[in-house]
Amino acid sequence: MKKQITISEIANELKLSKTAISFVLNGKGREMGISEQTQKKILQHLEHINYIPNVSARGLRTGKTKTIAMMVEDISDPFFSSIARVVEEIAYTKGYKILFSSTENDSQRARDLIQVFRRRQVDGYIIAPPPCIEPEISELLDDGLAVVLFDRTLPTLKVDNVLVDNFQSSYNGIKHLINNGYENIAMISLISEQIQMVERHRGYQTVMDEVNKQYIIKSVVYHDAVADNISILQNFFIENSHIDAVFFTTNYLAESGLEAIRNLNLRIPDDLGVIVFDDDKLFRLFTPSITAIAQPISEISTQAVKLILMSLTNKGFKTTAQNVLLKTALQIRESSQPRKNTHE
Amino acid sequence: MKKQITISEIANELKLSKTAISFVLNGKGREMGISEQTQKKILQHLEHINYIPNVSARGLRTGKTKTIAMMVEDISDPFFSSIARVVEEIAYTKGYKILFSSTENDSQRARDLIQVFRRRQVDGYIIAPPPCIEPEISELLDDGLAVVLFDRTLPTLKVDNVLVDNFQSSYNGIKHLINNGYENIAMISLISEQIQMVERHRGYQTVMDEVNKQYIIKSVVYHDAVADNISILQNFFIENSHIDAVFFTTNYLAESGLEAIRNLNLRIPDDLGVIVFDDDKLFRLFTPSITAIAQPISEISTQAVKLILMSLTNKGFKTTAQNVLLKTALQIRESSQPRKNTHE
DNA sequence: TCATCTTATTAAACCGTTTTAGGAAACCAA
DNA sequence: TTGGTTTCCTAAAACGGTTTAATAAGATGA
Incomplete structure (x- = not known):
């Protein structure tokens, strides 16, 4: 040695x-x-x-570790791993390293992780917060640590965040289906009180209200066995055969949903139009290709890092929380093509 | 504060x-x-x-940071992010945190990263090494740091590694195509001297030799613009119209390749059988579903962490380098279905 | 009773930086 | 020659733990 x-x-x-x-x-x-x-x-x-x-010596003396913790739902989810990639890259150029971890959207896990990060005296936190984590985040803020939330926020806290316009994105997506002749649009979602989900729901509901259509909603529990979800969704599609299009509120659900659709031999988009919140590199290669609401990965990452670095350098100058709201891009593909049978 | x-x-x-x-x-x-x-x-x-x-204080005195660096090609690649997820999880239970980073398979980047990690006095390294990084890895070993390589190895170094049997996996995949009646099988790969690629090539070549068929190989440069790769591959398919199946040696290439196939309106598997090294969650949902050689993510991760923790605790007892060789699973799906036209 | 051995505890050194407070030398003005 | 500035540099104290070496008090044995 x-x-x-x-x-x-x-x-x-x-x-x-x-x-x-x-x-x-x-x-x-x-x-x-x-x-x-x-x-x-x-x-x-x-x-x-x-x-x-020696960073330990330096860290001991200065109290700074030049480390940022990044807590996401699941680092293996392409949405989060893509963001992680960009965040890591930008932070690196500023001399910061990132500690990544997956919360599984579980608040106890998140609490444990925060505890661990505190021991390690990370300088800042970039978090996609699970529910019920307000007290811990609040404590971080009180202790003067830099915190940026993304993907979702905690409305009761005064904290920097970078979000996409979930309501508008969802609204536009459903509107697109309506414009293309779909009438009985179902929404497959998670049982969740989290703001980003609530907003996506609201986008769907607003359009449905506008066109005077009934909500058709199926919500499943997060991280139940994938196989269970598939059969739940199959039953849902069977029992609601009048559905002519479906909106998955996250890519995670789309995976189960597309499998259910496939198992039932339903044709997309003839039997069922499809639109997914969150794009995937492979969606455009599906046959038919899958319409998706694409979040601006690169911009989300850039903004999150920018905010955290600002907090980190402007220590104490904290005037007011920054809210960055970004637009999504509706990637229109074959799965939401204008409906034929209704027009013929 | x-x-x-x-x-x-x-x-x-x-x-x-x-x-x-x-x-x-x-x-x-x-x-x-x-x-x-x-x-x-x-x-x-x-x-x-x-x-x-205070970990800095502790780290200063003990020289240990309870941190492991993980260097992969691209943390946003589903293969690596899935491994990252599991590694992070296991390491966490042992009190270790992981610093992830993407090398882009670039040796200079990797060198810089190692430098950064050394400053941070990480205790161990889990690395999917880029080419030409032997000297730096060697130095880590000399300095008594724990190192585990995975996904690929550096044959000249005595270092722990966990690999899959690239040759056999590739061999079995091509053999499967042959058995299903495909005759003119092309391999799309990267220009690379790295051992894992060489082995995958060898698997292909061995089968082709056995059945007395000409190699049909197209290699592209890593990380060239995706659009470029797509048109290169389109041209390749056009110029080699006798090809009846194609083997992509990584999922990254499959993305461009599948797009090229789609642009040319080639039908899978009727016009072209497809098999990919590395599975993707969505491949089974393609129409037709895509046959893939699936690496055992969970086991790779478990073994890598196990080895690194052994090195970390058994300090100095280093007798000999451990080599873990794991099997892949050939996920046979529709894209490699028995060829019809040759049998009719 | 005195030496010895446990048992339970601690003082102080140390890890490698950063930072505060100050100091020596050189120069300048009067 | 004295006192005041500059210019350039440094001694020593932190930072918050871990670890080594030592010690006080009580028990044991001869």
């Missing part, structure tokens, strides 16, 4: 003080009146020996 | 020494001869005030 080179050793070698090395190392040479000559000497030596500072 | 409670404060409150608190905190109470009574008192107090130790 090779011993790490320390600042003291460098100081000895160069016949200078630790202080001088540290100043130069942190770019405070000029400010602290270290001569150009000495600075150059130190920098060259640091470069030459490929000095690697 | 709430002040963190420190061991010294606890010691004062309880009229004990920091030492005693520390011993009990680390479960060394018995060993160090702290009386049952005192231990209980300390533990209760720790629980009561919800003490959160």
Whole structure:
């Protein structure tokens, strides 16, 4: 095990003080009146020996770890992993590293994770919050930690967040189905009080109200066995044979739903139009391709990192919570093509 | 900003020494001869005030950070993100956190990342190595750090790894196509010297040799623009119209390939059988569903964590590098159905 | 009773940085 | 020559744990 080179050793070698090395190392040479000559000497030596500072020591002294925790529902979900990818990349350029973790949308898990992150003294948190986590988030804020929520928010808290317009997106999606001649549109969703889901529901309901149609809603429990969901949805489709289109409120549900549809040998879009909230790289390659409401992954990530870095640097200048609201893009594909039989 | 409670404060409150608190905190109470009574008192107090130790301080003294770096090609790739999910979960139960990052299979990026991780004094590394990274990995090993490679390995290094049998998997997949009557099987792959790719190629070539068929190979550059790849592959299919099946050596290529096939209006499997290395949750929902060679995500993850934890705890007992070789599962679906026209 | 051995506890050093408070040398003005 | 500025640099104290070496008190044995 090779011993790490320390600042003291460098100081000895160069016949200078630790202080001088540290100043130069942190770019405070000029400010602290270290001569150009000495600075150059130190920098060259640091470069030459490929000095690697000890972050634990630095963290201990400064209280900062240059680490951001990112808590999402499921890091293996393509929506979240894509965001993670971009967030990691941007944060890296600013000297931050990201600790990712999956909450499974379970508040107890999330609480445990926050506890772990606190031990590790992460500087900031980017969170897609599960329900009932307000007290813990609130505590983070009280303790002056940087927090940014995304994908969903906690309306009772004053906290930065970056969201998409779930209501409008959902509204536009359903409207698109209506415009294409679909009449009996079902919504498959999760049993959830979370704001993003509520808004998506509201988008659906608003359109249905506008066109004077009955809601046809099936909600399932999050993270029940996939097989269970498939059969539940199959039964739902069988019992509601008048449905001519279906709106899945998340990509996770679409997976089960598309399988149910396939098992029943229903043809898309002739028997059933389909639209999904959240796009997937492969949806455009389906036969027929699947219409989806695509969230702006890259922009969500960029904004989240931007906000967290602002909080991190502007410590204390916290005036008011920032709310970033982004637009989605309706990717119109074959699964929602204009309905033929009703027009013939 | 709430002040963190420190061991010294606890010691004062309880009229004990920091030492005693520390011993009990680390479960060394018995060993160090702290009386049952005192231990209980300390533990209760720790629980009561919800003490959160400062990891920087601990890390500084012990040199351990309880952190593992995980470097993959692309954390947004479902294969890697699924593994990440499981790894994170298992490591968490052992008190470790994972720092994820994407190398883009670029060795310079990987080098930079390793540098960053070294600063952070991560205890171990789980890596899907890009090419030409041997020197850096070697250095990690020399410095006594725990390293586990997965998905691919560096044959010149003595290092733990967990791999799948790329040759056999690929062989079985192609054999399956042959058995189903396909004759002119193309392989779409990446220009790569990496062992996992070489093995997959070898599997293809071996079968083709056995049945006395010409290789039909198209290799593209990693991470060229997707649109470019699509048109390259379209041209390839047009120029080689005798091809009746295609083997994509990674899911990443399948994405472009399936789009090319779709653009050309080729029917799967009638015009073209398809098989992909790496499964995707959605492949089974395609119409027709896509045959894939599925890697055992969960087992890969479990084994990788197991190996890294062994290295981490058995410090110095390093006798010899462990090689774990896992089997894949050929998920036979509609895209490789027995060929009709040749049998009629 | 004195030396010895446990048992229960702790003082102090240490890990490698950052930062505060100050100090030496050189220069300048009067 | 004295006192005041600059300019350049440093000693030493933190940060909050872990660990080593030591010690006080009580028990044991001869």
